Amino acid sequence: MTTLAPTAVPDTAEQARAASRPSLADVARAHNVRFLLATFVDMTGKPCAKLVPIEAADQLEGGAMGFAGYAAGLIGQKPQDADLIAVPDLSSFTPVPFIKEGLAIIHCDPHVNGQPWPYAPRVILKNTLARLAERGMEAKIGAEVEYFLVKKNHDGTLSTADTRDDAPRPCYDARGVTRMYEHLTSISEAMNGLGWGNYANDHEDAAGQFEQNFNYADALTTADRVVSLRYILSVLAEQRGMTATFMPKPFTDRTGTGLHFHVSLWSGAEPLFPSDADTRGLGLSPLAYSFIGGLLEHAPALQAFLAPTVNSYKRTGATTSSSGATWSPRKASYGGNDRTHMIRVPDNKRLELRSGDGSANPYLAIAAALSAGLAGVENATDPGTPSGPGESRPDAHTLPATLLHAVEALRQDPVILASLSGDPAIGSYYADAKEEEFLNWHNQVSDWEIRSYLTAI
DSSP states (O other), X not given: OOEEOOOOOOOHHHHHHHHTSOOHHHHHHHTTOOEEEEEEEOTTOOEEEEEEEGGGHHHHHTTOEEEOHHHHOSSSOOTTSOOEEEEEOGGGOEEOTTTSTTEEEEEEEEEETTEEOTTXXXXXXHHHHHHHHHTXXXXXXXXXXXXXXXXXXXXXXXXXXXXXXXXXXXXXXXXXXXXXXXXXXXXXXXXXXXXXXXXXXXXXXXXXXXEEEOOOEEHHHHHHHHHHHHHHHHHHHHHTTOEEEOOSOSSTTSOOOBEEEEEEEEETTEESSBOTTOSXXXXXXXXXXXXXXXXXXXXXXXXXXXXXXXXXXXHHTOOOOTTSOOOOOSBOOEESXXXXXXXXXXETTEEEEOOOBTTOOHHHHHHHHHHHHHHHHHTTOOOOSOOOTTOOOTTOOBOOSSHHHHHHHHHXXXXXXXXXXXXXXXXXXXXHHHHHHHXXXXXXXXXXXXXXXTTOO
């Protein structure tokens, strides 16, 4: 479904700004780029794109590339609605010659009728960051992208791509990393070539599971990089005959896949989380504790964005794994350098939000988490004293048991329901879609039901 919309006519001020900066076509030519993947994601995180030749870069930049939004996915549109117009953000320009020579990704903000579309995840995050900026604050985010490398068997089952990777406790195994050397180093070189600062590539807790880390940045840049990295991982793994999956729990008996966010707030060059006067032992400021308090208070509703699939709750509901630990929290707790908490505070400059999984849409997850934390700051929410290792406060929220429970928590939480562009109607739209997703799964008869009920009575 291809549409070429009339080119938008910029106002005089915008024309002056445009004249002072290089065009998208100029930037592309300077990097020997011949084709652009004009990309945005729907609410599920699915990357949507058009492949645009450099000869049409001016049309893309001028607002002439239309998408049928309803066909693109979960993004708040009906079949009869006006096109989504992809408006590229030149600061996100990302050459990917290691995918295809002459190719670049550019992240776009969908617009409708000349206005940013409030259901679009990247627009949602930008709206949240604008709220922070009004209060003189900026969010910096780091993300830990975990994934499995698998192969799909003829009978539909999954197996580890590296058949020798079958130990019950393979975390950090040097031999497993070495066997995947070509894949891991190709991803590392790609990230470093893009200036992301890859600093570690490791075998994670489950057989077939890996993590490749890059430096933190401002919230929007990090969210863009998570989306780009998932695409890069998927394509390069596919070229080697493997599937890179971010599914939270592809194997019943193994640790699931997380997407952990490291969060800090800043005012210019000044970090707002550290304090030398802290009496609770973590070296944090009152603002940081209130931010944590907001995350804890709204934790059940947040899970609808941090753990947004049916499969997510096979991970958070697990009691153990082959390695002996699940590494996924079940309570809304916080404490020091302890990975059993929902919120880990490894040092006084940041906190780690550990309840997100690999299926999370980074734009929505970060936007909702920042909204919860900001509500805590505005209300001076007290998170109480930090919990000890492996402990939680008696009044700590239990995280939702299923996606349906998370949807119900979202509907009952006005702060998080309105965290998407400030409009609870958008939150309700998302909640309705996630309830339908749960019911679609629930209506399927599973092998477990056949085994459990076929001759039970």
